[in-house]
Amino acid sequence: MLKSGLNNCWATPIYKTSISDEQCQELIQQVMMYQNIDKPQSDFDSTSLTDSIPLLKELAYEKYKEFFSVTFDYDIDQFKFKFKSWLTGSKGNYYMDLHNHSGSPWVAVFYVLAEETNKGGDFVAYDPRVNANRGFHSKFKHMFEPIEFLPQTGDVIIMPGFVYHAVRNYTSSLRLALPVDLFIED
Numbered sequence: 001m002l003k004s005g006l007n008n009c010w011a012t013p014i015y016k017t018s019i020s021d022e023q024c025q026e027l028i029q030q031v032m033m034y035q036n037i038d039k040p041q042s043d044f045d046s047t048s049l050t051d052s053i054p055l056l057k058e059l060a061y062e063k064y065k066e067f068f069s070v071t072f073d074y075d076i077d078q079f080k081f082k083f084k085s086w087l088t089g090s091k092g093n094y095y096m097d098l099h100n101h102s103g104s105p106w107v108a109v110f111y112v113l114a115e116e117t118n119k120g121g122d123f124v125a126y127d128p129r130v131n132a133n134r135g136f137h138s139k140f141k142h143m144f145e146p147i148e149f150l151p152q153t154g155d156v157i158i159m160p161g162f163v164y165h166a167v168r169n170y171t172s173s174l175r176l177a178l179p180v181d182l183f184i185e186d
Contacts, residue, residue, distance in 0.1 A: 012128055013071045014147060015158040019059055019110065024154050026055055027112045031176060037090045049085040049178060056085060056110070060180040063108055067158045085180040088167075092119075095169040098126070101161035104181035108158040111151040113176040121170030124148050125163050151177070 019027075030053045031037070050057040060083050061076070068074045084104070088096065101107045114121065125147040127133075133144040151157075159165075161181065 010129065012160060012163060013067075013158075014125060014163070015067045015071060016149075017063055017066060017156045017158070018154045019063075019112075019156060021154060023055065023059060024112045027053065027059075027110070027178070028176060030055060031087060031112070031178070035087050037087065037174070037176070048083060049087065050083040050180060056178060056180065057083060059110065060085070060108060060182070063110075063156050063158065064106070064182055067106075067108075080185045082183050082185065083180050084183065085178055088177045088179060090174060090176055092171045092173055093169065094121075094167075094175070096167035098164055098166045100164045101179075101181055104161035105184060106158065106182040107161045107163075108156055108180045108182070109151075110178040110180065111153060111155045111176075112178060113174060114151045114153050114155070114172075116170075116172035116175075119170050119172040120168055121172065121175060122148050122150050122168045123157065123165065124168065125159065125165040128160075128163055 031049070034049065034052045050060060065076045068076045088094075109123075127144050127146070129144075133141065136143070149157075
């Protein structure tokens with residue numbers, strides 16, 4: 001229903017938060033125990049890191065709870081949900097082509113090691129409203145530009161799974177990012 005005045009329609013919330021250095025260090029240790037960082041598991045693997053790493057599951061719950069509270073004024077505990085998580089590419093010369101998390105309503109990415117900021121690896125999210133910019137004067141182009149940011153250790157990004165995003169090439173020696181998809185069950 002439209003109300004009088006401004007209506008912000010079709011919101012696409014992208015939420016940035018963080019975890020502590022201590023939590024990052026603990027996650028790094030646990031990831032090293034459960035994953036071969038030279039050959040990370042596929043995101044299509046049937047196992048989930050939240051099953052192997054209790055701290056990751058705890059932090060995913062905490063950050064999604066924060067996100068739902070701030071963004072929608074909902075308590076995540078009113079839903080039945082599950083997580084699916086994995087380790088993305090970790091060595092230099094890694095990039096991630098444009099993609100979304102099809103089938104997952106929400107995605108969070110935990111950057112537990114992203115120290116070498118001069119080595120690339122920008123996260124880029126694109127406007128999900130395909131061709132929304134058609135017919136607009138160039139003075140309005142800022143409304144359609146991609147969102148870019150260079151992740152730092154401890155950063156967490158949460159967004160809808162339908163948002164197309166990419167990771168630009170980076171040449172750092174080691175970087176650990178843990179995507180955690182949230183599935184809300186009926």
